[in-house]
Amino acid sequence: MLLPPDVEIMTIGDELLYGQVVDTNSAWMGQELGRIGLRVRQITSVSDRADEIVTALDLARTRARVVLITGGLGPTKDDLTKHVLARYFHTELALHEPSLRDVEQIFARFNRPMLEVNRQQAFLPKSCTPLRNPVGTAPGMWFDEGGTVFVSMPGVPFEMKRIMQDSVLPRLQEYFQVPPIEHAVLQTVGQGESFLAAHIAEWENQLPANMKLAYLPYLGGVRLRLTASDDGQPDLRQRLEAQLPPLRALLGPYLYAEGEVSLAAAVGRMLQERGLTIGTAESCTGGYIAHKLTSEAGSSAYFLGSVIAYHNDVKMRQLGVQAETLAQFGTVSEETVRQMAEGARRQLGVDVAVATSGIAGPGGGSEEKPVGTFWLAYADAHQTVARKISFDRGRQLNIEYVTTQALNLVRLSLPVVPQSQRTEV
Amino acid sequence: MLLPPDVEIMTIGDELLYGQVVDTNSAWMGQELGRIGLRVRQITSVSDRADEIVTALDLARTRARVVLITGGLGPTKDDLTKHVLARYFHTELALHEPSLRDVEQIFARFNRPMLEVNRQQAFLPKSCTPLRNPVGTAPGMWFDEGGTVFVSMPGVPFEMKRIMQDSVLPRLQEYFQVPPIEHAVLQTVGQGESFLAAHIAEWENQLPANMKLAYLPYLGGVRLRLTASDDGQPDLRQRLEAQLPPLRALLGPYLYAEGEVSLAAAVGRMLQERGLTIGTAESCTGGYIAHKLTSEAGSSAYFLGSVIAYHNDVKMRQLGVQAETLAQFGTVSEETVRQMAEGARRQLGVDVAVATSGIAGPGGGSEEKPVGTFWLAYADAHQTVARKISFDRGRQLNIEYVTTQALNLVRLSLPVVPQSQRTEV
Incomplete structure (x- = not known):
């Protein structure tokens, strides 16, 4: 049994080390490589300094038989990957005619004048196999150095992805007959x-x-x-x-x-399966449940709307919460969230509603109801269910946590689909 | 003048290499380190394999005098950083009583039974200085190995951030007397x-x-x-x-x-300065503007509530948008968002309202109104202002972008504070 080659991903650019840019390329590459059975052994991010790039290349080839390099191929002077690679592989840059034609076409398409720096992008190390970049001006480069493959690609995500999909992944599969x-x-x-x-x-x-x-x-x-x-x-x-x-x-x-399904998407599926619509009545979560639900494409099929009721006037006016309830039990109480959920069903005309009220902090807590006290309610045509939560890790995380709990309350409270009506999702 | 030490960030976890998790920790750390004048020389992501962690540690100390390690400190058996570090530094694990009390308190606070695996998290390498983790069960660890500092922290972002801010950054400044x-x-x-x-x-x-x-x-x-x-x-x-x-x-x-002020917080300050309250009427943004406003502590002083009106029935019933307007101009139109903003002022009883309607995608576009068409409106007692935006980078980014634009519209449209009433913020 042949062992599949390990891969090292090397991302180049000061902006990654300074934290100006979050590296999302590596995760995408890791997933795509995993799909074809290649294991990423290490991800290395280095600066734009030539000596540090060379040191990183020396080390990478001791660990991996495939080194995928992104970044440093732009036209500006701090982008020097190509020159470093040419020197590293003892070759020189030469004009690659097909790449020049690609670059020219891109400028023609966008009706922009082509600059000398862009022409320079078609000069590639002689020893590489150029990889076409149909969506940008910097081609990819494939180097085969005694059985170790080095590939250099632009750092712009959609250009890198295109070159990976068109050229790099199929070539790797063929080159190393990888096990599953x-x-x-x-x-x-x-x-x-x-x-x-x-x-x-x-x-x-x-x-x-x-x-x-x-x-x-x-x-x-x-x-x-x-x-x-x-x-x-x-x-x-x-x-x-x-x-x-x-x-x-x-x-x-x-x-x-x-599989890769968010909780909000799973709740959405369940609602669609049951032919039900949903709305929210949010105090402490301030619209975050609605945001999670509407982040899913196609959510307008089951999400109709919400009332974000921070002030008690809004709870009374828009949700029909009774003044006596607020006075007797308080804003953060089982009685209030129940009325909020039931009111949202009526006012928004939805089948299912979920309501939240609580003290997200840092202010607003009391001895009896400290910061981190939350009430949730779920209401549908048959039942209203309430739940209390105690959780305090700071305002942002409280909102996030309570939102997850609210979606989960919906998931666990929705009516069961009769066996006869069930469809496989 | 002493040169500040280089830093290497080492993130541990197969999930990073497989691409199941995007590494956002490193960018945050890079920014924070830059703030105190430390340069990140390399970011290295390695697997959960002990031998590969050891090799990476060996190399990191040749490049940097500070090695910040995240990941692999959870209670489950695939988390082995702590054991690897104990062996690497020729020390052994011992119960650290204060950490045990912290862990116990966390479980007591949330009223959950503490398991043996959690007790194990209070066993730390003897040679390290434990760093308190007030928001999780895995403490940080600070190793001083002949002038090279190794710090191990959990990979959970909010735990890592807390330990960095409370302990690591101040300690690094002191240890290396980083120049101002x-x-x-x-x-x-x-x-x-x-x-x-x-x-x-x-x-x-x-x-x-x-x-x-x-x-x-x-x-x-x-x-x-x-x-x-x-x-x-x-x-x-x-x-x-x-x-x-x-x-x-x-x-x-x-x-x-x-300074470190979000746009939502800046808008909140302006509202308070003017003694005005705000509410939102959101279609395409689905509650994200309300979420941004209510993410700020103290926002209940000026944010009263919102109507999230995805369905036209909700736009009519809760915001008083006229059926004829929707029929004549469509949901995504200047006329509709103006009525939404004005309706929100009336219905929510707020001084200022901002409204959104648009096509966030991926579905729902037409020849006339393609995905990425958005209308915004701002309304106060004196004026209603509308603005059209064309922007399409996918649903999530569209929602985020339009939310920023909506908050900016509020910022630019709020009445000027008379010079005599101005206070310095």
Whole structure:
């Protein structure tokens, strides 16, 4: 069995080290490489200094047989990757006619004058195989150096992605006949990493040596990723799948979806499956639940609207919360959120409503109701359910956490779809 | 003058290499380190394998005198940074009582049973100085190894940030007696990096050698950070400040605040200064403007509420938009957003309202009104102002961009405060 080659991703640019730009390229590349069964062994971000790039290249080739380089191919003078590579591989730059024609065409298309710096972009190291860049002026470069592959691409995300998809990924698959790898992602909500780890320890311990579970926590839940690496045996995907039923059973109500699905999208699917519409009545969450729901494309099919009721006048006027309720039980109370949820159903004309009221902080707390006290309510045609939460990690995280809990309350409270009406999603 | 030490950021976790998580920690750390005058020389992301972590540590100490490690400190068994570090530094784990009490308190506060795996998190390498983590169960660890500092922190962003701010940054400043560095941050909105750079080029070119301007773009604007490094001369702060008046004049209406102030907070300040309340009427932004406004502590002083009106019924019922207007001009039109903003003032009882309607995509576009068509309106007691925007970079970015534009519309449309009533903020 041939071992698949390790990959190193090298991103070049001071802007990454200064933190002016978040490197999203590497994650995208990692996913795409994983899909074809190549493992990223390391991601290295270095500055625009030639000596530091050379040192990084020297080290990368000791670790990996594929080095994918992004950045430093622009026309400005601080972009020097190409010159460094030409020197590093003991070659020189020469005009590459097809690349020049591509650059010329791009300028013609946008009706802009081509500058000398842009013409320079068609000068490439003689020893490389140029990789076409149909969406930008800097071509990619493929170097085969004694069985180690170096590829240089622009740092602009959509240019890099295009060159990866058109040229780099297919070439890598062909060059190294790579063995398969399989993943399954299970999305959970409502429990932390430690609880889940203890809860599924027995299942995890029985996993075969080529399978590994990763815990990817977020505020309010954990994504679980099971990975199966090639062990020379057939049916890797089936063997991975075979591990899942007992895990699903153990996760029970915490499992909200499989694959890359957000909680808001999962709730949206459930609403569509049931033919129900939703609205929100938010005090402490200030519109964040509505934002999460409407972040999903196509949400207008089930999300109709919300009332964000920060002030009590808005709670009374727009949601029909009674003045006596507010006076007797207070804004942050079970009674108030119940009336908010029920009022939202009526006023917004929705089937399902979720309401929040609480003290997100840092001010506004009291002895009886400290910062971090939250009430949630869910209402549909058949029931109203309320839940109290105590959570305080600062205003931003409180809002985020309570929003996740509110969406989860909807998920757990929606009516069950009769078996006969169920469709597979 | 002592040279400040180089820093290497090392992020640990298969999830980064597989691309399941985008590394936002490194950019944040790079910015914070830059603020205290430390340069990040390299960012290295490695897997959860012990041997690869050790190799990376060996190399990092050849490049940098500060190695900041994140990730791999959770309670589950794939998190092994702590064990690797204990072995690497020839020490062993021992129970650290104060950390145990912190962990216990966190579980007590949330009324959850503490598990053995959580107790294990209070076992720390004997040779380290534990760094308190007030927001999570894994403490940070500070190792001083012959003048090279290694710090290990959890990968969860809010835990890492808290430990950096509370402990790591102040300790680094003290340990390396980093020479003074001064910053001024000017927040702008409404123009991109290229425009601003051209607009202020002359001013930038006359800066003394020890001062440097950084452009930190975000969607809809640019943060400008002017940094003055130590040049052995006195009054560094005063000399920095002396550069600002001409820059402020050049930036004019694009400058919305100085220092670390969000646009929503700046709008909040302006409302308070004028004794005005605000509400929103949102269609395409789906509550994101309300979320931005209510993310600011103390916003209940001026934010009263919102109507999120996705469905036209909600626009009519809750905001009083007329059926004929919707029929004649459509949901995405100047007429509709004007009525939404004016309706929100009436219905929510607010002084100022901002409204949005548009096509965030990916669906819903037409020949006449393609995806990326947005209308905004601002209304107060004296005027209603509307503005059209064309912008399409995908649903998420569209929502974010339009929200920034809406807040900026409020900022630019609010009545001027009479000179006599002005207070310095």
